[in-house]
Amino acid sequence: MRIKAYGIKQKDGKAAPFYYERGVGENEVRIKVLYCAIARGDIQFISNDWGDTRYPFVPGHEIVGLVEETGSRVTALRVGDRVGVGYQQAACFECGFCKEGNEQFCAQQKVIGVHCYGGLAEHIVVDNRFAFKLPPALHPARAVPLLSSGLTVYSGIVRAQLRANSVVGVLGAGGLGQLAIRFLHKMGHKVYAFSHSPEKKEMINQLGAECIPGSNPEHLATISKTFDLIISTLNVPYDLDDFLKMLKPQGKFCVVASPLKKQPVSIGLLYDYAQRTIYGNYVGSRKDMMDMLAFAAKHNIESIVDIMPFSEMNEAIEKVRAGTVKTRLILENHE
Amino acid sequence: MRIKAYGIKQKDGKAAPFYYERGVGENEVRIKVLYCAIARGDIQFISNDWGDTRYPFVPGHEIVGLVEETGSRVTALRVGDRVGVGYQQAACFECGFCKEGNEQFCAQQKVIGVHCYGGLAEHIVVDNRFAFKLPPALHPARAVPLLSSGLTVYSGIVRAQLRANSVVGVLGAGGLGQLAIRFLHKMGHKVYAFSHSPEKKEMINQLGAECIPGSNPEHLATISKTFDLIISTLNVPYDLDDFLKMLKPQGKFCVVASPLKKQPVSIGLLYDYAQRTIYGNYVGSRKDMMDMLAFAAKHNIESIVDIMPFSEMNEAIEKVRAGTVKTRLILENHE
Numbered sequence: 001m002r003i004k005a006y007g008i009k010q011k012d013g014k015a016a017p018f019y020y021e022r023g024v025g026e027n028e029v030r031i032k033v034l035y036c037a038i039a040r041g042d043i044q045f046i047s048n049d050w051g052d053t054r055y056p057f058v059p060g061h062e063i064v065g066l067v068e069e070t071g072s073r074v075t076a077l078r079v080g081d082r083v084g085v086g087y088q089q090a091a092c093f094e095c096g097f098c099k100e101g102n103e104q105f106c107a108q109q110k111v112i113g114v115h116c117y118g119g120l121a122e123h124i125v126v127d128n129r130f131a132f133k134l135p136p137a138l139h140p141a142r143a144v145p146l147l148s149s150g151l152t153v154y155s156g157i158v159r160a161q162l163r164a165n166s167v168v169g170v171l172g173a174g175g176l177g178q179l180a181i182r183f184l185h186k187m188g189h190k191v192y193a194f195s196h197s198p199e200k201k202e203m204i205n206q207l208g209a210e211c212i213p214g215s216n217p218e219h220l221a222t223i224s225k226t227f228d229l230i231i232s233t234l235n236v237p238y239d240l241d242d243f244l245k246m247l248k249p250q251g252k253f254c255v256v257a258s259p260l261k262k263q264p265v266s267i268g269l270l271y272d273y274a275q276r277t278i279y280g281n282y283v284g285s286r287k288d289m290m291d292m293l294a295f296a297a298k299h300n301i302e303s304i305v306d307i308m309p310f311s312e313m314n315e316a317i318e319k320v321r322a323g324t325v326k327t328r329l330i331l332e333n334h335e
Numbered sequence: 336m337r338i339k340a341y342g343i344k345q346k347d348g349k350a351a352p353f354y355y356e357r358g359v360g361e362n363e364v365r366i367k368v369l370y371c372a373i374a375r376g377d378i379q380f381i382s383n384d385w386g387d388t389r390y391p392f393v394p395g396h397e398i399v400g401l402v403e404e405t406g407s408r409v410t411a412l413r414v415g416d417r418v419g420v421g422y423q424q425a426a427c428f429e430c431g432f433c434k435e436g437n438e439q440f441c442a443q444q445k446v447i448g449v450h451c452y453g454g455l456a457e458h459i460v461v462d463n464r465f466a467f468k469l470p471p472a473l474h475p476a477r478a479v480p481l482l483s484s485g486l487t488v489y490s491g492i493v494r495a496q497l498r499a500n501s502v503v504g505v506l507g508a509g510g511l512g513q514l515a516i517r518f519l520h521k522m523g524h525k526v527y528a529f530s531h532s533p534e535k536k537e538m539i540n541q542l543g544a545e546c547i548p549g550s551n552p553e554h555l556a557t558i559s560k561t562f563d564l565i566i567s568t569l570n571v572p573y574d575l576d577d578f579l580k581m582l583k584p585q586g587k588f589c590v591v592a593s594p595l596k597k598q599p600v601s602i603g604l605l606y607d608y609a610q611r612t613i614y615g616n617y618v619g620s621r622k623d624m625m626d627m628l629a630f631a632a633k634h635n636i637e638s639i640v641d642i643m644p645f646s647e648m649n650e651a652i653e654k655v656r657a658g659t660v661k662t663r664l665i666l667e668n669h670e
Contacts, residue, residue: 097584105584105608159610241597249617250430251441258602262576267593270615273440275494277614280605282584302550 001030001173005121006313008195011048014314018056020117022125029077029128031085035080036119037144037330038313039175040235043115043321049260052114059317060119060331061087061112062147064140067131068265073130074260074311082140083131087283088146089116090127101285103129120313127225132289134301135297142302144326145175146293148283153180154292155284156231157187164188166228169246170209173200175328176233176256179303181207186299190291191228194220203304217242219298225249233257240278256281305330336365340456341648342391346383349649355452357460364412364463365404365426366420371454371666372397372479373648374510375570378656380448383593387449394652395446395454395666396422397482399475402466409463417475418466419628421482422618424451425462436620438464445511455648457670467624470632477637480510480663481627483618484638488515489627490619491566491589492522499523501563505544506582508535510663511568511591514638516542527562529555538639552577555636559583575600575613591616626649638650 007018025028044050059182063085067077076085091098103109112118112126151177162168165191170180173195184191185208193204194214199213213219218238223246226311230243230253237259244253246266255278270276284292296302303318304327308316311334319325342353359365373411377394379385392548398420402412412418427443428432435574440442447453447461469478497503501524505515509529517525520543524631528539529549550555552574558581566589575598579588590613605611619627631637639662646669654660 005610012362102585105610201490250437255602255605257604262599262601264597267590269619270590270613271593272615273617275617277612278605279610279612279614281605281606281610283608287573335415 001123002208003121003123005058005117006310007058007117008046009056011055012046013055015059015120018019018058019188023066024069024071024074024125027072027129028071029067029074029083029131030123031063031065031083032068032123033065033119033121033333035141035144035333036060037121038320038329038331039149039314042113042322043317045233046317057113058117058120059113060121062144062149063119063124064134064144064147068123070128074102077128077133078133082134084134084143085119085124085126085131086149086151086289087110088130090130100188100299104283106331117287120331121177121309122234122333129286130224131244132293135271135293137297137300138293139302142305142330143296143330144330145179145303145305146296146301148160149176150179150296151284151289151292152176152256153231153233154183154295155288156256157229157279158288158291159184159255159279159281160229160252161188162187162228165190167226167228168192169194169230169243170210171214171230171238171243172233173197173204174233175303179208179301180231180233182301183295185209186295186301220250221312227251229254231256235259237261237263241269244269244276247274247276249276251276253278254281297318303328307332309334336360336458338391338456338458338460340452341645342393342452344391344471346388346390346500346657346670347381348390350394350652353393359406359460360402361406361408362404362462362464363460364402364409364418365460365464365467366398366400366418366457367403367458368398368400368454368668370399370476370668371395373455373664373666375655377448378652381652392448393452393455394448395456397479397483397484398454398459399469399479400459403458405463408632412468417469419453419469419478419482420447420459420461421486421624422447422468423532424464425465428464429522436622438621439618455666457668459463464621467628470628472632472635474637476642476665476667477640478631479630479665480514480638480640481636484511485514485631486619486624486627487591487616488566488568489518489630490623491616492518492564492590492616493623493626494616495564495589497524497563497589500525502561503527504547504562504565504578505568506530506549506565506573506578507568508532508539509568510638513542513568515568515584516544517636519629519656520544521630532551541639562586564589566591570594572596574600576604576635579604579611582609582611586611588613589616590614594609638663642667644669
């Protein structure tokens with residue numbers, strides 16, 4: 001089938017109709033795109049910040065849509081099912097990582113926006129094992145950011161293996177940070193959010209966290225050995241040492257985003273009278289995705305979103321680039 | 336009792352006889368010191384590199400000796416027992432960390448050389464729970480470095496929870512690195528040691544590892560996603576990013592030493608198509624110590640040592656400071 005997508009042909013170019021041919025393999029499904037998020041990460045790809053963008057680039061790796069065709073071997077999904085798609089389009093399902101349920105490390109995986117065209121399109125074709133049924137309780141637009149941001153922070157939290165009633169810090173209260181706060185709060189932990197934006201205090205409180213102003217280094221230096229886990233969602237430089245000192249012995253610092261430049265760190269803080277850990281989390285497994293969607297549905301966890309029509313996709317991209325969107329921006333397809 | 340120790344009275348001063356009064360508490364034992372290591376870490380304290388040395392400073396936190404007096408509540412040890420003492424002299428045994436068997440994080444703990452006088456002395460008094468019976472198979476001098484260096488790398492390795500037949504890299508082939516290689520080799524893993532010293536190749540091979548020259552950045556850059564674990568014993572700056580790239584997805588980088596200055600790190604390497612971890616290991620628990628001594632005895636793991644008499648302690652300190660000792664330096668008490 002000839003698929004109509006919206007591609008960017010060069011660095012910082014505008015999205016414009018772009019067509020490619022794509023059949024449906026025996027394990028695949030074709031999805032009619034209803035909603036697609038435009039996130040900061042898409043802008044970094046559009047601007048080739050990481051130096052590996054391939055143009056034409058079709059952004060969008062958080063997608064909600066309806067199954068409209070299934071491959072001959074697909075039994076788990078039917079035409080008409082409402083599904084969510086995250087960052088992954090395919091994996092080999094035969095390697096060690098796939099067999100142990102860590103398809104996100106499969107060397108043969110296809111990542112949406114990197115190895116294939118993204119969700120800013122009328123349709124997208126993915127392996128049926130990467131199209132996840134959306135629980136009925138979740139709103140199709142407000143659930144969109146769960147599919148990559150939500151999975152990333154949820155999986156990062158689960159990997160920390162926190163004890164009940166842990167004390168957790170969240171750095172940054174943007175799209176990733178807001179979801180991290182919600183998950184942690186509903187898991188029963190005591191949550192503190194560090195934010196440079198005083199106007200976010202009320203929102204942070206509503207999500208279930210206390211707000212610690214992040215802009216006063218002297219105040220930050222007084223917080224010592226307090227947290228079991230800190231999750232950083234920041235993509236701007238920060239003083240990593242300040243936050244490592246805030247971790248209890250055996251405390252963990254999870255990074256799900258990073259500044260483009262290297263961060264200086266005092267390695268000794270990891271072991272001196274402590275066993276501290278810094279770990280990165282890259283999205284999550286299929287199991288994490290299903291667990292996360294079930295948890296979100298049960299606890300009514302969705303993102304705060306602004307919705308704009310596909311017809312205004314270039315305005316939307318500019319808004320995200322300019323940083324003027326205070327919520328997650330979701331494009332809705334009316335075609 | 337009046338204890339004769341050898342103290343350093345000022346930054347970079349010489350060790351000289353120094354007396355202090357110390358009884359034996361109900362849970363304590365007094366030990367006649369037979370052997371005491373002088374390590375790089377002692378020199379850093381003598382030189383006040385960390386800025387918190389208290390003078391007079393009595394170095395020595397790896398000690399082997401004989402129990403010569405036991406407190407009224409001590410049942411596990413008897414006069415004449417051959418014991419090893421590591422970094423820790425006391426803990427509260429009542430806090431959460433102590434109760435879960437992580438006495439090394441007890442806020443009330445006393446660390447030898449930091450909170451009390453060290454083992455470069457005729458005697459030392461410690462809580463009996465920090466005097467560990469030395470298995471008969473272990474040589475009293477060659478086992479000395481096990482008590483802190485050995486514990487630190489053993490505990491760090493155990494915490495990695497490696498699968499059988501993992502591929503592991505060791506950075507640095509000094510005192511810590513040599514023990515790490517031996518433990519990993521005897522645990523059945525495939526071990527590679529990175530070293531800047533070509534003359535160490537033969538020794539590294541004998542310990543059970545292949546040698547990778549550490550001084551060629553272009554060669555290092557060709558090693559990608561190879562290791563399940565890398566342990567860094569380096570206290571000089573290195574390119575952390577180079578080694579993070581060598582870790583498989585879910586690979587771990589364990590630091591048991593660090594340069595004095597901050598290290599720059601690309602945080603994104605921790606999560607980009609990976610779930611990599613950097614963790615520090617600070618010595619170990621009492622259980623780790625007992626497990627480590629039993630493992631070392633079973634597999635004949637000891638350190639390569641040079642032995643000098645207590646009477647030459649200042650020459651020994653100068654040798655370690657100058658870095659001219661190729662092995663671990665152990666002082667033997669003939670008094």
